[in-house]
Structure formats: C-alpha cells, structure tokens
Amino acid sequence: MPDLHIADPAPAMTTASQQTSPTGKALSIVGLHKTYGSAVAVDSASMEIAAGEFVTFLGPSGSGKTTTLMMVAGFVEPDSGTVTVGGRDVTRLAPQKRGFGFVFQQYLLFPHMTVGENLAFPLQLRGVPKAEIRTRVHEALEMAGMGGFAGRRPRELSGGQQQRVALCRALIYRPPVILMDEPLGALDKKLRDQLQVEIKAIQRELGLTVIYVTHDQEEALVLSDRIAVMRDGGIDQFDTPRELFERPRTPFVADFLGAANFLPGRVMKGDDDATLVRIDHGGLLTARPHSLSPGQQVQAAVQPGRLRVCAPEQGFCTGTVETVTYVGTLVRTGVRIAEDTPLLRLEVPAGRAPAPPPRVGLTADAEDINVFPAERDG
Numbered sequence: 001m002p003d004l005h006i007a008d009p010a011p012a013m014t015t016a017s018q019q020t021s022p023t024g025k026a027l028s029i030v031g032l033h034k035t036y037g038s039a040v041a042v043d044s045a046s047m048e049i050a051a052g053e054f055v056t057f058l059g060p061s062g063s064g065k066t067t068t069l070m071m072v073a074g075f076v077e078p079d080s081g082t083v084t085v086g087g088r089d090v091t092r093l094a095p096q097k098r099g100f101g102f103v104f105q106q107y108l109l110f111p112h113m114t115v116g117e118n119l120a121f122p123l124q125l126r127g128v129p130k131a132e133i134r135t136r137v138h139e140a141l142e143m144a145g146m147g148g149f150a151g152r153r154p155r156e157l158s159g160g161q162q163q164r165v166a167l168c169r170a171l172i173y174r175p176p177v178i179l180m181d182e183p184l185g186a187l188d189k190k191l192r193d194q195l196q197v198e199i200k201a202i203q204r205e206l207g208l209t210v211i212y213v214t215h216d217q218e219e220a221l222v223l224s225d226r227i228a229v230m231r232d233g234g235i236d237q238f239d240t241p242r243e244l245f246e247r248p249r250t251p252f253v254a255d256f257l258g259a260a261n262f263l264p265g266r267v268m269k270g271d272d273d274a275t276l277v278r279i280d281h282g283g284l285l286t287a288r289p290h291s292l293s294p295g296q297q298v299q300a301a302v303q304p305g306r307l308r309v310c311a312p313e314q315g316f317c318t319g320t321v322e323t324v325t326y327v328g329t330l331v332r333t334g335v336r337i338a339e340d341t342p343l344l345r346l347e348v349p350a351g352r353a354p355a356p357p358p359r360v361g362l363t364a365d366a367e368d369i370n371v372f373p374a375e376r377d378g
C-alpha cells in the first residue's frame with residue numbers, strides 16, 4: 001500500500017488555480033504545428049485545458065507528445081499556432097518567462113547543492129525573502145514525504161526520492177501550469193505506481209493544472225482527468241478516460257486504450273437505437289448506434305473484457321478455444337473464428353471463467369460494441 005505524505009496546504013499557499021484567468025481556462029493551444037524538413041511532427045494540435053485539470057498526452061513513440069509539450073514550454077518554436085496561459089499569449093516568450101514548472105525524466109537536480117538548496121534556488125532567483133524561502137522549502141518537503149532530507153545531496157538519494165525533490169522544485173514557486181515529460185520513466189514499476197498516487201494526490205490537494213506526457217496507458221488512466229490520444233502528430237481524441245474507453249472515435253483509440261478485438265463486416269441496418277452488422281466470419285451482431293449506411297464495410301470493435309463465451313447457437317459467431325492463460329486474477333482466452341484471422345481475445349475474472357468446450361459461441365452487449373468505417377486500402 002503506497003503511503004501518502006500530503007500535509008494540509010498552508011494557509012499562505014496560493015493554489016495554482018487561483019492564479020489563472022477568471023474564465024477558468026488555464027491554458028489554450030490553438031493550431032500548434034511543427035515540421036522537421038518534410039516530416040510533420042505535430043499537426044495543428046488544439047485544446048483548451050481548464051484550471052486544476054490533469055491532462056495527459058498519450059501515444060506511441062514518435063506521435064508528437066514531447067514536441068507538443070516542448071512548444072507549450074517554449075523550448076521548441078512552432079511553425080504556426082498559439083499558446084495562451086490565463087488569457088495571455090506566451091507563444092513568443094522564452095521558457096523562463098512563461099512561469100511553468102517542469103519535471104522531466106532526468107531529475108536535473110544540481111549535484112553540488114543539498115536538497116534544501118536545490119529547492120531554495122528558484123525562490124532566490126525570484127527574490128523571495130529568506131524567511132519565506134525557509135518556510136516554503138519546509139512545507140514542500142513535508143508534502144512530498146521528504147521532511148528529513150533537506151541536508152542531503154542528490155547522489156545520497158534513491159531515484160524515487162530524487163524525483164520527489166524534482167517535483168517539489170517544480171511546485172515551490174506555485175506555477176500556474178506544471179509540465180511533466182515521462183517523469184516516472186526511469187523508475188521501477190512499484191515505485192512508479194506509488195509516485196503516481198502521490199502526484200495525483202498533490203495535484204488534487206493544491207488544485208494544480210498539469211500537462212503530463214507518457215506512452216503508458218495505465219499511467220495515463222490513473223492520473224488524468226482528460227487524455228489527448230496522439231498518433232502521427234495529430235490528436236485522435238481528447239476526452240475523459242471513460243469516454244475513450246466506452247466511445248472511442250477511431251479504431252486506433254479503441255486499440256491503444258482498450259486493446260480491442262476487430263471484426264470486419266458490413267452494415268445491414270442502422271438507426272438511432274442500434275447498428276446491425278453482418279460480420280465476415282459469422283452472423284449478425286447488434287452494436288451501438290453510429291451514423292453508417294447499409295452496405296458500408298466496417299470493423300466492429302469489442303474489448304477483451306466485454307466479449308463473452310456462450311453456447312454456439314447463441315453467439316454472433318462461433319470459434320475454437322486455442323489458448324487459456326491464467327494471469328493472476330484474470331483468465332485470458334484466445335478464440336479462433338476462422339483460419340488466417342487473428343485470435344479473438346477474451347478476459348474473464350478467474351473465479352467466473354467456465355471451463356470452455358473447444359467449440360464456443362461469442363457474444364457481447366450492444367453498448368459494448370463500437371463500429372468504425374473500414375480503412376480503405378488496408
């Protein structure tokens with residue numbers, strides 16, 4: 001069980017959300033675009049981020065997450081587009097004039113300074129009086145569970161402790177927005193899980209606005225109020241974790257977040273209540289309503305946790321159980337519905353997994369099936 005070290009915010013502590021514009025918008029990105037030679041790194045990214053919101057850029061390697069964050073930060077100059085913070089256009093300002101806090105994968109602490117001096121440094125630069133610096137350093141370290149570490153040097157700390165100090169240093173001058181690029185990327189899984197909980201708790205407690213970059217779906221889901229799913233420099237969908245799961249707008253989102261199974265087929269009928277699809281290797285399935293026309297080639301997407309085994313005559317298709325794997329509390333089952341098609345993946349809590357006969361039917365509730373137009377030319 002990860003231990004939390006969250007002190008009450010001191011009365012003098014101004015929360016980040018109090019420093020934003022009265023509209024509640026912390027940050028606007030409009031049409032941010034960046035090319036390197038002929039390659040588009042970021043393709044007209046736009047979004048509005050509310051004060052106190054935790055937003056994550058999630059996507060595979062090379063999808064443009066870091067470049068977008070670096071344009072917001074001011075380290076990379078956009079070809080076009082604007083970044084506005086609390087109503088102020090900062091697009092052409094140097095990074096240090098934008099007032100953001102940064103936390104990167106490398107901790108970037110000054111090795112010759114103690115933890116306390118590392119934290120005091122940004123405040124000294126801003127001319128904060130000595131007594132106030134002492135109080136704020138103390139408060140920040142207590143909040144991150146690092147109260148006894150002020151006199152140590154970075155090399156005397158573990159990776160997780162160094163990253164906590166880096167987080168404190170980003171928080172200490174109360175920036176309106178904190179930018180984090182894979183801050184937990186160098187840590188092992190257990191420590192990552194623990195720090196995720198701590199970062200989320202501190203963010204909520206202080207009402208911080210955070211933009212976070214990761215390629216780890218689980219991390220994004222744990223931390224974020226909303227996630228921008230990025231692919232090839234564009235944003236496929238910017239939504240809450242739940243919407244991304246339940247109503248993915250593209251097959252890529254369904255696959256990247258939900259690890260969906262895809263069943264090719266053709267629309268038979270569609271109205272406001274449901275979409276009826278005849279799948280290529282099976283019968284009729286009923287899915288959510290979508291604006292699709294009869295005859296259209298589509299892919300029906302179902303997540304492994306939503307696909308169920310049933311009697312062969314009751315399913316929208318039948319198949320043969322080829323693999324059964326126990327993964328802790330889950331049982332993963334692989335079902336083949338036709339030769340030369342990928343295995344369909346099912347995930348069932350171990351206690352509820354019936355011993356399946358080799359020949360099974362597959363079914364799912366209509367609201368758990370999303371349908372997408374088939375991509376042309378493969």
Ligand SMILES: Nc1ncnc2c1ncn2[C@@H]1O[C@H](COP(=O)(O)OP(=O)(O)OP(=O)(O)O)[C@@H](O)[C@H]1O
Binds near residue numbers: 059064066067068
């Ligand atoms: N300085 C640069 N010069 C040339 N190309 C670049 C430069 N920086 C990024 N790119 C390219 O822009 C694209 C987006 O890169 P970016 O680093 O933003 O992706 P990312 O999603 O953050 O990836 P990762 O998760 O691997 O860090 C990639 O194709 C990358 O090769």
